[in-house]
Amino acid sequence: MDGAPLQLNKYNTKAEIKENNRSQWAKKAEYFLAVVGNIVGLGNIWRFPYLCYKNGGGVFLVPYLFFLVTCGVPLFLLETALGQYTRKSGIISWRSLCPLVEGIGYAGLIIIIYSAIIYIIVLAWALFYLFQSFSTVLPWASCNNTWNTATCKEFDKSGLSANRTEVENATSPALEFWDRRVLNISAGIDELGSLNWEMALCLLLAWIICYFCVWKGVRSVGKVVYFTVSFIYIMLIILLVRGLTLPGAKDGIIYYLYPEPSRLADPQVWMDAGTQIFFSYTLCIGCQTTLSSYNKYTNDCYKDCIYLCLLNSGTSILAGFAVFSTLGFMAYEQGLPIDEVAESGPGLIFIVYPYAISMMPLPQLWTFCLFLMVFLLGLDTQFMTVEIIMATTTDLFAHLLQKERRLQALLLLICIFSYLLGLPMLTEGGIYIFQIIDYYGCSGTCFLFIAIFQSIGIGWIYGADRFFDNIEDMIGYHPGYFIKCCWSFFTPVICICTFIFSLVDYTPLKYNNTYVYPTWGYVLGWLFCLSSIIFMPLWMLFRLFWAKGTLCERFHSLCExxxxxxxxxxxxxxxxxxxxxxxxxxxxxxxxxx
CATH class of the missing domain: 1.10.287 (Helix Hairpins)
Known part of the structure; x- marks a missing residue:
């Protein structure tokens, strides 16, 4: 059959042997754990639970599952099958399958590079908190520190109302530790200030660990994930059990899942569900394509896709129970409504959750468990990101990077260069730079734009039927007919509608809902956004312009x-x-x- 794997024998040409000489996962479990480590990340803990609570509790699962079925699973299978069939990373896989849409690979690579630079900053923060957990008194549990201000108050149930009356705009010690000790935040992005050398050392340590996780390529990555992924779930279960045994945990769970059917009429709820799917499954940036390129040709990628998607979404829901049971305890201890302590993003992991843990018995132990889990969650995603950059570069310049010594030198240069680019985000104004790159350079708008091109590229340009035949050639049967309908109709239409809504409902970025960026900051942000998505239409025009023949002949040639x-x-x-x-x-x- 067309596309069948070529068997190695005495008649094989050198070109064929070279094509089949790609590294492979030593075991199927290594691939499975590597993908789990990549897709199960901080978004499962600091984003999904809050979105579920914010957008109608249990009702939020309706739009979430809708986007999972119509966009998440089809695109996850598309990328996984693409990498396994072509046995190449993002750029080369699209070039091999359909050269006209090769720009998809370049767009994904740009976003991955942005992610590699900013995501590891979170690991540096986690390491800093991890080291602080060895303190006799946790520094974010007390106002008796040099960085605390007169408005710092340690709220408790008995003295809460009095504290609020005495001090207007009172702040918690956890918030001041974050703002004044970790970030040492300045007044704005135009005041970068000095470098936090302690955070710079934590960032250096994070990059060193990441380097040694990747330095042997897929062989070392496959071994590291056995420990990191297993330990993540052990820590998550420990924190879940501990949270459920705390007073007030029941109230937290109710707030987390309390259904509000009226929220389904709000378009923003559906927008949040869609963007969460793209974030959580790391779609549209070539991660799944690269990881699956190390699979055996006959691996059943369809079943893998179903199992991995179920595991990822299940982990998000499980993490919500762990988070909100602890937040319920915090609200109980302070006598506050839970909606005043629930947050999303870094605020949940680095302010609210640590403060809640500081109220427990043996807070140092639980803090250590929390930030070790956070670090490992981020580490998995980070070294997978670096491995994908390495694999893409190796595929693009295979003739120059055949020796292992050159590969290790390239990896070292990538780590050093990324470390230096990350240092400005550890200055006093660094958090503003971090937020701009995260909000615009790695935004849902970019993911939706790439998803539209991916689904149209496979569903209409290359052909859903042809790609179905390629999958059948690998696994021996066709996936469900619904998947084909998604590639051709449902996924592109839903993504286009969501993309249009995201532009219509666009709200300018603010830090902490108070600081408004200068105009040049927003311009810089949109340049980050356009730097990736512009590759796709420009690449199509470039290839059509330089190809030979009439316009129709050029188009058909580039679709082959x-x-x-x-x-x-x-x-x-x-x-x-x-x-x-x-x-x-x-x-x-x-x-x-x-």
């Missing part, structure tokens, strides 16, 4: 699979070699008979 053409040429060459070999054998036989 280079991979299939290459395999057909190899087969022709193999058939010629076989014919020549049989001809020589016949001559020898004739001479012998004579």
């Amino acid at each position: 699979s280079r991979l299939q053409q290459s395999k057909n040429k190899i087969r022709v060459k193999m058939d010629g070699d076989r014919t020549a070999h049989k001809s020589r054998e016949n001559k020898i036989t004739n001479v012998t008979n004579r």
Whole structure:
């Protein structure tokens, strides 16, 4: 059949042997754990629970599951099957399958580079908190520190109302530790100030750990994930059990899942559900394509896709119970409504949750467990991101990076260069830079734009039927017909509608809902956003302009699979070699008979 794996034998050409010489996962479990480590990240803990609470509790699962079925699973399968079929990373896989949409790979690579630079900043923060957990008194549990102000108050149930009356705009010690000790935040982005050398050392340590996780390529990544993924779930279960045994935990769970059917009429709820799917499953940036490229050709990627999606969403829901049971305890201790302590993003992990843990018995132990889990969650995603950058670069410049020594040198340069680019985000105004890159450079708008091109590229340009045949060639059967309908109709239409709504409902970025960025800050943010998505339409125009023939001939040529053409040429060459070999054998036989 077309696209079938070519068997290695004495007739194989050098080109074919080189094509089949790609590294593979030593075991199926390594691939499975690697993908779990990549998709199960901080978004499962600091984003999903808050969105669920904010957007109608249990009702939020309706739009969430809708986007999961119509966009998440189809795109996850698309990327996984693409990498396994082409056995290449993002850029080369699209070039091999459909050169016209090769820009998808470049757009994803730009976003991955942004992610590699900013995501590890979170790991540096987690390491800093991890080291602080060894203190006799947790520094964010007390106002008796040099960085605390006169408005700092340690709220408790008995003295809450009095504290609020005495001090207007009172702040918690956890908030002041975050703002004045960790970030040492300035008044705005135009006041970068000095570098926090302690955070710079934490960032350096994070990059060193990341380097050694990736330095042997897929071989070392496959071994590291056994520990990191297993330990993450152990820590999550420990924190869940501990949270459920606390007073007030029941109230937290009720707030987390309390259904509000009226929220389904709010378009923003559906927007939040869609963007959460793209964030949580790391879609549209080539991660799944690269990781699956190390699979065996006959691996059942369809079943893997279903199992991994169920596991990821299940982890998000489980994390919500762990988070809100603890927040319920915090609200109980302070006598506050839970909606005054629930937050999303870094505020949940670095302000609210640590403060809640500081109220428990043995707070140092639970703090250590929390930030070790946070670090490992981020580490998995981070070193997978670096591995994807390495794999993409290796595929693009295979003729220059054949020796392992050169690969390790390239990895070292990537780590050093990324570390230096991350240092400005550890200055007094660094959090503003971090937020701009995160909000615009790695935004849902970019993901939606790429998703539209991906689904149209496979569903209409390359052809959903042809891609279904390619999948059947690998796994022996067709996926469900619904998947094909999603690629061709449902996914692109839903993504286009969501993309339009995101532009219509656009709200300018603010830090902590108070600081308004200067105009040049917003311009810089949109440049980050456009730097990735502009690759797709520009690349299509570039390839159409430089191709030969009429416009129709150029279009049809660029829609043809280079991979299939290459395999057909190899087969022709193999058939010629076989014919020549049989001809020589016949001559020898004739001479012998004579």
